[in-house]
Amino acid sequence: MTTTKISNDVLSIVIQDFGAELHSIQKDNVEYLWQGDPDFWARQAPVLFPIVGKLKNGSYTYDNETFKLGGHGFARDQVFELLESEEDAVVFELRANRETREVYPFEFRLRITYKLVGNQLTVQWEVKNLDDQEMYFGIGAHPAFNVPLENGKFEDYRLTITPAHPRQYIPLNPATGVLDLSQKHVVDQTEFALTRELFKDDALVFETPEATEVCLSSTVNDRSVKISWENMPFVGLWSPYPAEAPFVCIEPWCGIADDQNTDGDLTTKFGINALAHGKKFKASYTITIN
Template sequence: MKNTLSSKELKVTVDTFGAEMHSVKKSGIEYIWQADPEFWGRHAPVLFPIVGKLKNGEYTYDDKTYTMGGHGFARDNEFQLVKHTGDELIYELKNSDETLEHYPFKFTFQVSYKLTANKIRVRYTVKNEDEKIMKFGVGAHPAFNVPLKNGEFENYSLTISPVEERTFIPLNGAAGTLKVSESETVADYKKHLTHELFAGDALVYSSSPKTEVTLANNLDEHSVKVSWENMPYFGLWSPYPKEAGFVCIEPWYGLADDDATDGDLSTKFGINSLEAGKEFNCEFTIEFN
């Protein structure tokens, strides 16, 4: 079921399936990728309880092996709408017999969309409903149309702020896993878009305590800015060799498996821990111009 939020500047549509944002329109322009299955059949999936892919699609926990698809199962589950006001939507997913077959923790996971003028604040809340420490990852995967209005893909660029050195972690594109041992310090702060930029799959970086990534062009004033604090990683992605008309800006609290992982969820690179009965929150903001 689709729900909407509206301000004087934006109209936002979110689906209860996956708690996924489907549309953001401003002045007649659609900013969100419309899920053409020829290229990528999603809009802005929510990633939980892992980010990225597991090596061989599986992991172990407490001497038991579990399987899980890339980016977790939240994006393929129906959420319950628990709040709908004039400016906010809150969706909730709880553990079930089916989730426990793939993920051995009891949880409540909420996704909130709050609209103010030309900005959307997205907040993730993870509650550990279990009696043991919970291991998890959570993140975003919004896809933005390129071009937004004028020009071509190559007229756009991604600008990362602040301008400083950060860690780049290359991906093993064939497996979807990270090559952590080949990480390097880079001074990347502006990436001019070409489809070949993503020939090695997503570009994965460490975040600064406060990070902004702006998608803009050299022809008009239309842009998207994604900003966050204390989400330790982010990815930039567009499919290759397909020449799709979108790029994803993805703040993450978690990562794909390292190539060298032993498969144990407890020691997974980038995994997070949450004590029994405790709650975790993180958020990011998308500004549409």
């Protein structure tokens, strides 16, 4: 595994080529990114592609063929090529290969750019369809942030979703990890005090049809993390339960887990993206560190 560092006067960032995954986010010598511990969760900020979440029965069908594919897809377990590296920006690339074709029958190019501006890190995904047919995919983020940030305890922190208005909540089945769309409903709550019980039913999943931000902040210091995005229709908020893990994930997604009533057809999967031959799909999110 090789790591690459980018920095400016405010932030220092480390990305590893394995999964093109964030490995460190530091400000004032304080580490904001979860550093991974297999006793809780060994990963840190995996890129979810070509699916987000789990598939019903761990498989999908396409063109009358069934493919097995693990939760969150394969990009997080692939070594990306470092295409460009500057002091404050870096670009990684993954292309379809023999291993990916066994579980995902499309030719693609995935580029991930990390760019620093002041106290902000912007992460951009670019998916290009190199196949001669329409391709179907999901892509999402899964960054985990230390709680506490420098001091305090887990319960001193909160998550706040902006804009502060009612939004659709989609329950997950903790036993299977798939959605129950029949139980989707509107919730008014937009601020969540962190407790272990908050995540007893797995991730909190919301629809985000507009520009949205989620802020992790505390009552004991001024340090915070804010994730903001546009044109990403879902977000998941997660920390393991019942383990007392010292982190929380804020996950904007262009894709989502299967519904429990799905027929498994990739082309009609809830939340799937379709991309024509030769076309590009772009999405980005920004992490603001205070």
